[in-house]
Amino acid sequence: MTASRRTRGPGLVGLHVVTGGRYEPSRNHFDFVTSVCLANPGLERTGLTPEQRRVLELCQPGALSVAEVGAYLELPLSVLRILLADLMERGHITTNGKFYAVQTADRQLLEAVLEGLHNL
Amino acid sequence: MRGSTTSNPAEGTYLRGDETTVKILVAGPFSVGKTTFIGTMSQIRPLKTEEVMTAASTAVDDLRGRPDKHETTVALDFGRLSLNDKLVLYLFGAPGQERFFPILSHLAHGALGALVLVDTRHLAQSYPVMGVVEQLGLSYAIAVNQFPDSPPYTADELRAAMDLPADAPLVFCDARDQPSSKQALIRLVSYLLTLLPESTP
Ligand SMILES: Nc1nc2c(ncn2[C@@H]2O[C@H](COP(=O)(O)OP(=O)(O)OP(=O)(O)O)[C@@H](O)[C@H]2O)c(=O)[nH]1
Ligand SMILES: [Mg+2]
Numbered sequence: 001m002t003a004s005r006r007t008r009g010p011g012l013v014g015l016h017v018v019t020g021g022r023y024e025p026s027r028n029h030f031d032f033v034t035s036v037c038l039a040n041p042g043l044e045r046t047g048l049t050p051e052q053r054r055v056l057e058l059c060q061p062g063a064l065s066v067a068e069v070g071a072y073l074e075l076p077l078s079v080l081r082i083l084l085a086d087l088m089e090r091g092h093i094t095t096n097g098k099f100y101a102v103q104t105a106d107r108q109l110l111e112a113v114l115e116g117l118h119n120l
Numbered sequence: 121m122r123g124s125t126t127s128n129p130a131e132g133t134y135l136r137g138d139e140t141t142v143k144i145l146v147a148g149p150f151s152v153g154k155t156t157f158i159g160t161m162s163q164i165r166p167l168k169t170e171e172v173m174t175a176a177s178t179a180v181d182d183l184r185g186r187p188d189k190h191e192t193t194v195a196l197d198f199g200r201l202s203l204n205d206k207l208v209l210y211l212f213g214a215p216g217q218e219r220f221f222p223i224l225s226h227l228a229h230g231a232l233g234a235l236v237l238v239d240t241r242h243l244a245q246s247y248p249v250m251g252v253v254e255q256l257g258l259s260y261a262i263a264v265n266q267f268p269d270s271p272p273y274t275a276d277e278l279r280a281a282m283d284l285p286a287d288a289p290l291v292f293c294d295a296r297d298q299p300s301s302k303q304a305l306i307r308l309v310s311y312l313l314t315l316l317p318e319s320t321p
Contacts, residue, residue, distance in 0.1 A: 005247040005283045032169075032198075032227060033210050037137035062134025065141060065210065067198055071167035072129060076193065078172045096137055105142070105232050107316050109207075113142065113232065114309045116203020120302055 030066045030081045030095070037063035039094040048092075051075065052083050056092060063096070133164055139208045144305070145228060147214040147253050148237030149245035153265045153295035154213040155197050157237065160301045161211055162199025170195050171223045194223050216249030225256055233312045234260040235304055237295065240270050243281060250282065259315055261289040261308035263301075287314070 030036075038059050045053055054073055058064065066084065070077045087093045146154050159166050173192045197213040214224055214234070228234070234253045238246045253260050262284065273281075275290050284290060289311045293304040 005244075005250065005281065031230060032212065033141040033143045033208075033230075035135055035137050035139065035141055035208075037135075058129075061129075063137030063139075064129070064134065065200075067169045067196075067210065067212075068129075068133075068167060068200075070169040071198075074170075076170040076172045094137075096139065096141065105312065105316075107313065109140070109142070110232070110309055110313045110316070112207055113203055113209060114306065114313065116201075116207055116209070117302060117306050117309060119204075120201070120298075 030077075030084050032067040032077070033065050035063045035065050035096040036069060036084060036093050037095075038092065040091055043090075043092055045092075048087075048090075049083070051079075052087055052092075055080075055083060055087060059093065130165065135208060139202075139206055141208045141210065143210040143212055143227075143231045144308070145214040145224075145231050145234040145253070145258065146211050146237065147216055147234050147249050147260070149216050149239070149242070149249055152237040152239045152246075154215075154237055157235075157263075157293075157295040157301055158197055158199040158211050158213055160295060160298050161201060161305070163202060164200045166197055166199045168195050168197045171226070173220070173223045192219065192223075194220050196223075196227065216246075216252055218248060218252055221252060221255070224252060228256040228258050231258060233308055234258040235308050236260050236262050237293075238262055238264045238278075238282075239267065240264060240273055240278065241267060243278070246282070259288075259312055261291065261304065261311055263291050263293040263295075263304040265295050266292055287311070 036059060038056060041060065045056065048056075051073070055069060058069060058072055064072070066077065066080065069075075070080045073080070075083070084093065088095070146157050148154050155166070171194050173194065174190070194215065199211045201209045201211070203209050212227055214227060234256075236246065236250055236253055250260075262282065264278065279290055289307040291304050291307050294300045
């Protein structure tokens with residue numbers, strides 16, 4: 001058997017060095033799983049970047065999460081969040097209202113997740 | 121091809137937009153089976169997204185008075201499951217390296233918990249990952265992926281070696297097998313429920 005974790009434990013040494021590196025997404029309110037959909041499909045799209053237009057075209061048929069939009073458009077999420085924040089300010093998109101996914105899962109939510117898994 | 125990119129979303133990919141979306145991290149060391157697990161459970165074709173992290177590097181640079189900024193890109197693969205009409209679960213593969221901590225910390229924000237995949241042929245490789253997940257503040261269950269040449273450790277032996285808290289679940293799991301992978305998630309979420317303060321209805 002391999003040495004145990006605590007005795008071996010190279011683990012956390014140096015972690016503070018890593019976290020000391022700052023990470024500041026410019027628009028950090030778009031979580032990976034925040035869902036994005038069009039707020040006003042008829043809105044004039046002048047003044048938008050090509051990437052922003054691609055976001056709107058992608059979301060024309062319905063909603064997708066931020067992570068999915070990033071994957072389909074091959075945009076790093078750090079870039080996508082900035083585009084999305086701007087689209088939101090201009091009234092083009094709306095979200096499922098959870099800028100962040102649930103902070104602390106409550107019992108009702110976890111029970112629904114559990115039941116959903118059982119039913120798969 | 122796993123986790124490939126572009127091409128348009130398939131039929132049934134779009135959500136309404138009013139669903140509650142939740143996420144669970146599938147963490148583990150290199151080649152343990154994270155992508156396989158996500159592919160097994162996902163109802164959409166697994167996707168890959170990129171996150172870029174700009175990190176000021178070590179204290180040495182700070183001493184020189186010019187913090188050296190550098191960018192790290194991490195590819196995160198993920199899958200999606202509709203748990204009911206109003207609830208969608210995303211599973212994100214989380215590479216366990218400590219240097220990805222800033223990105224993982226962002227990904228972990230608001231996550232329900234983590235499933236830590238373990239390969240007992242290289243058990244010690246999981247220790248730093250467990251450390252990272254603990255540092256992220258996520259509650260987790262251990263899923264031991266069984267490979268043909270895995271040594272036949274018992275759950276108790278593994279628990280002792282990993283220094284697992286008595287209440288944390290440890291399950292044996294085949295990431296290629298849906299019922300087995302599903303069971304690992306069920307054990308995790310059941311465990312998360314036990315961590316909640318007693319409800320007073
Ligand atoms: N026997 C067995 N093989 C597995 C299991 N899970 C994954 N594998 C195999 O292990 C190999 C690596 O699996 P991946 O899913 O790519 O692992 P990963 O953790 O995503 O790897 P990286 O992203 O490169 O770190 C593949 O050949 C899988 O078929 C398992 O539970 N049992
Ligand atoms: Mg992988």
